[in-house]
Amino acid sequence: MNSARLSFDLVVVGAGPGGLAAASVAAERGGSVALLDNSPWLGGQIWRGEQARSAVPLARQWIERFLASGARAVMQASVFASPDRGVLLAETPAARLTVRFKKLILATGARELFLPFPGWTLPGVVGPGGLQAMVKAGWPVAGRRVVVAGSGPLLVAVADGLRRYGARIPLIAEQAPQLRLARFAAGLWRYPDKLAQAVAMKARLLGIPYRAGVWLRRAEGGERVERVVLTDGRRSWTVECDLLACGWNLVPNTELPRLLGCALASGFVRVDEFQRSSVEGVFCVGELTGIAGADAALVQGQIAGLAAVGETEAAREWFAERSRWHRFGAALTRAFALRPELRQLAKRETVVCRCEDVSREAVERCRDAREAKLHTRCGMGPCQGRICGAATQFLFGWESDSIRPPVFPVRMESLLTASEHPKPVSNLSDPTS
């Protein structure tokens, strides 16, 4: 396998809004900057695929700014380990990269929260954001009926996007109660750009059936999802569909910062006013530090990018705007808080760990995530607890198990770190373990 060594003043991981902004402002001020992302596209989750089409002005603006900034993009590079201070290892389809940095900005974003319910393992049950990303990359939805369910402003945005690709949306089912959403929407005048996004009002404008206070009970079908059963707590009904897009807000991708030793607070990376984590020289921005959307990530990215190149005064100028988005994030979290009924969706025999097919019944007998892992294999599979760990955190309040390299599964040979001319292996002792 090929291996390459790269070295930069600043390395940014994650090419979403947070990472793009950080890399751009830092590179504009000189110094060598690299932006690594595991997908083939700039833009992260929200702007995925915008590089080619540029339908979103803000996305186009930032991607163009990044491309002109002099920063280097390293795509399809999964960062999976940090064998030493100032060194990251990344894997691309063709090579293993050793990337040295003086400063590091992590912008690894968030994934969707998936909650187990009967039928959630059927093919055709996908995350809304995930489906959106896949549709942009060619997944066919024209003429398909897609029920969108779960929670968060994402549902409406995704439903709208899917419709543009020809999908039919029988219903958006939002678990949060109507009253809470109305209060949230009433506060949105403070965030003009946000008005156009999100929630019921927007859905109505778009003409998509939208119901708040409605949640999934189960999905049914043979080899793929064919219908879903929904409830408003009083009655249940069935909706036929070809795809079910469901997700319940976002979970930050803290694996890499945790591997590097960054301290967390309530599940997010703890940062100071300049987005500095507890680890010297390592900054964190975007969803890693709190769920507040792309605008917050852009501002935080600029603060971190400026601070990383020593422009702390320039960084300060963004503080006020950041506070505004933090307030927005807090309001968002309150509005879309998950209802306790969702903890009861999974039945005893419902699979909780999809990699290893472990049922709720087996997992529930354990006291914590570590015991569940050791005695049921829950979290032992290739996703390393990314899906089931977030679910058991919601279901049982469990903290996830320790993080170990590789952060993502990689080819064995990618774990080699020493020079291409290793010292002879001389001292072999007892070969058994």
Add this chain to the structure above:
Amino acid sequence: MPERIELSVNGRALSVPWGTTVAAAVALAGETRFRRSVHGDARGPLCGMGICFECRVTINGEPHARSCLILCADGMEVRTDE
């Protein structure tokens, strides 16, 4: 860059536009079952962003490839349900 990519999914020839992921190609080929779970159940993509490992397929003989992260390339041989 070529406009269209020629590949095969479970032995069936397929032509897709450049920029299509393997996951999308599998769906375009009409397959719903990407892989078999440990207990033998059919599975397909969940997260669409490289996190869940449900979209794994065998590409050119190499198992466990996350099809949602990989772009189709000419001559690729994709196998599902393994």
Add this chain to the structure above:
Amino acid sequence: MSAAPDIVIVGAGIVGAACARECARAGLRVLVLDRGPVGGGTTAAGMGHIVVMDDSPAQFALTAFSRRLWQELAPELPAAVEYDPCGTLWVAADEPEMAEVHRKAAFYRERGVRVEVLEGDDVAAAEPALRPGMAGGLRVVDDAVVYPPAAAQHLLESQENARRIEVRPGVTVAALNEDGGVTLADGTRVSAGVAVNAAGPWSPLLAPGLPVRKRKGHLVITDRHPGFVHHQIVELGYLKSAHAVTADSVAFNIQPRKTGQMLIGSSRQFGAEGTEINAEILDRMLRRAFEYLPGLGRLSAIRAWAGHRAATPDKLPLIGPSLASDRIWLATGHEGLGITTSLATGRLLADQVLGRAPAIPVEPYLPARLGKGDTPHA
């Protein structure tokens, strides 16, 4: 548990679990305390190879006896224990190593251990993923593989007297007392007839001066690639090493799991107290493995970790009363063989506690052999 237990065991690793099982089978009431879950210490960090070894006559006696106990237990083991009698294949890279194959074969045959000597072609046929040109190998037919945490759980809850065992996870012990009880970290005293220190690599923290040192080992687990290897394969190359006991070392050792995954080892380091991954050791360990299995590098690795073996100066465990008090006992120091030798340890400990005739001569494993405060580690 109403009355005070007859015996309190500190550590619910595989060794503590095996001791609990044997004591309960003999009718004793047993309390097992662990600060974590069952089998969450070294038992969760190791490989689970059940292997006969012959570094010394005493090591052979203990491993052969214990492996027999595993074979007897096998029919009752639940699927979660993943018992797999896949056998060990010791591979010889060249003629000097082949000479060792013949020596080992003769030694094992004389003692009733089933083995097969394989020539180069036979090795290639048995394990096609090995690099071509191996001189040969030795198949130890009845060696096996288990999943140790599930095995520990089974030992605690399986047999008819399991109700005599109370397991309390999440309880940290501060001290073993000379009156046979223990003091918990929160100050509570628990009384018992005998206290057993089965705290693995942490046993010296509860027994100052105990000649047990941490010996770190790294492992890597792969994704499911069923059929890549068929035996636990171990190299014989270590024989060329002169100073095996002191230096950091690596050796090729791969284990097929029933899941289709593979566990790859192994390394040994003294003086490395943390469980973080040492990139250089990992690098050396994997290079060694790739030398033997050229296709391994393309397979997918899921996780790497490290744990600590509890090493004694003479590479034999400590099973019996401590020198500190005849009511504080030791069941520790199993180094890299504690999964294999756990069942024998349980039997020998119970034999001594109950004053039964020991199943095999116990002298080589008595703590008294090392003297008090003995620290002859290099």
